[in-house]
Amino acid sequence: AQSVTQLDSQVPVFEEAPVELRCNYSSSVSVYLFWYVQYPNQGLQLLLKYLSGSTLVKGINGFEAEFNKSQTSFHLRKPSVHISDTAEYFCAVSAGGTSYGKLTFGQGTILTVHP
């Protein structure tokens, strides 16, 4: 079984500042890792994913994340945030195998960008 821990439930930040949203996972098998964003009253949108290869993955809207196998982490970063980045962010893992679409989600981190 897998588990995901998002270390911060809320992250307030000022516009144009950098931000890091932290995610740690636990699994006995290799995993695929994802970050999703959910804007208020909207569905889930994929920001980026790690399947294999380079540990630094770039996604949409200027976000990137680094997979660290030894620390079992997949932290999300953005060098300069905008007001429009205010949303809830979910880290998720999939164990692959026969059901790689089956996701375990973290608790979510609410990012609030202040002017």
Place this chain on the structure above:
Amino acid sequence: SAVISQKPSRDICQRGTSLTIQCQVDSQVTMMFWYRQQPGQSLTLIATANQGSEATYESGFVIDKFPISRPNLTFSTLTVSNMSPEDSSIYLCSVEPPDRAAEAFFGQGTRLTVV
């Protein structure tokens, strides 16, 4: 990418009644997943639905409360039975990606309020 249509998008229901949520995909998929997102919470997998077999339920979810149908490779329904206010949540349908390089696709969700 797959296009997923969920119906209804929202509903307000009386306690003790049942609601059936439909999920239609524009392509054939092997696995479909149903998630629940309670207010202010993360997403929790309810069950995995394969065509031609009974759904597989996660711990804490039972078929009598959340019966699922999967009559073909493009359609599934989730019924929330004998509803109580605690069932007020967003229910999301997701489908297995076509290959491991893709991500799981999500419907827009059904926002259910039980009064």
